[in-house]
Amino acid sequence: MYSRAYKSLVSIPPIAWVGAFLLLPYALMFVHSLWAVREGVIVHQWNWENYKTLFTNALYAEVLLRTMRIAASVTLCSILLGYPLAYYLAFHAGARKELLYQLVIVPLWVSYLVRGYAWKTILGSDGVLNGFLQYLHLTHEPVGFFLYSPFAVVLMLTHIYTPFVFLPIYAALEHIPRPLLEASEDLGAGSVQTFWRVILPLSMPGLLAGATFAFVLSLGDFLAPLLVGGPSGTMIANVVQSLFGAAFDWPLGAAISVGILVITISLLFLSELLEKRWAFK
């Protein structure tokens, strides 16, 4: 029904855009990672040294491992908060469902920076939490370790990503045909059994999508560590950011970025494969 001219008119500009502003920049990133810095200048000397450095220098492995640990903690915490919330909304909220759903969705889109800043004011040594604890006479002097720790990073990122994890899980739970649950009960399963053997497996694709989202976005976050993480909360993206800034080693920074990109795409791929396996047929 659509003419050839129509089809090329709608497809060529976005394809050109993707080529120019996504593919080409990614290619440039890869090319940079094969160059080197000599005396403060980037030289076009092709080599694999940057990747060798990444694999041999223990410092990078250590930061990457810490980053993975933080991202995994964020993912786990977001699921522990988001899944029961989604379950409650899907099966128990009744008439308030729509309103509660909106209450989760709205903060999802609201300023990352503002929400991160809120945690900074709460966790600081003269922050709201310390003031509160002293007010209750639970502590007598400020507790220093709330802010500037991996814990603070996990807390802030969990706050950011819980709604992201909630959303696909809720969608999956809403799509479960209700007669299946009735059938499960009629056949004698209790609600716990119904949850483990019907609801959880059927919500797996949503759970996976949400977990992937939280993990991947935490993995590449550099703002939370700067805002609330301090030196002990430094993550891999902070290393990249400093290599592109003060440390001036773009090629090495590019190599790490390529690494992040590869990890991200592999995880997306893996999660898609698993989602297909778990998909409800």
Add this chain to the structure above:
Amino acid sequence: MRRSPLLALYAAFVFAFIYLPIVVLVLYSFNRDGVGGFPPRHFTLRWYTELFADSAIWDSLLNSLMVAGASVALSLALGLLAALALDRTDFPGKTLFRRLVLLPLILPGIITGLSLLMFAVFAGVQLSLITVLLGHATALVSVATTELFAGLQKLDRVQEEASLDLGATPWQTFWRVTLPNLRLSLIAAGLLIFTLSTDEIAVTFFLIGRDNTLPLEIWARLRRGITPEINAISALILVVSVGLIVIWYHLRARSLGSGSQELL
């Protein structure tokens, strides 16, 4: 629906976790004694008056609004074409194209930001609000595409077929049938993109030139130490973004039906 007080209690706890920091932030923007301590004691509007006299903040807001306006226009135009291409055409590499368009949605901002920084250096372009705009558009075309694709899927093709059968050219059909039918989706997607662009920081961080956007201006101040003035501007940002997001949500529910809870 069965009663389950424990689950309800847990849900209330999660809501408290999501909202408490936001409430605290707004509350302390009215606190005379600064950003910390407990309880907040003396009500004051001083931080807001200081904020209104702070010209650097307003200059950066103006920059943000310009970037966001242009991002909306650019992302919607490209997103609409991409959505039409995905909905109505077939070409080799279409799956790859779809994945690439949507990639920035799930990619950490640092990757989008840095790859475009290298592109700017490669092309010999000075960093400025224009590069920031290109970054935002690249990241947000993904949002426009998913939102408008969902809108197109809901569209009744019969009207377009009728228009073409009755002798309208494809061009006329597009302007007089397709576009008006997509109106709500376009407005909704535009609002969302506007909000995300004015709040964006990870991509902007690497592409900013001499003129700051509002989030970057706030970021720079955070490094110098925090004052309740930042609480005040944050509270205003919250009010405006929540307002825009609520409108977006309702428009979207009207155009797609309230049962659409897919991610984006």
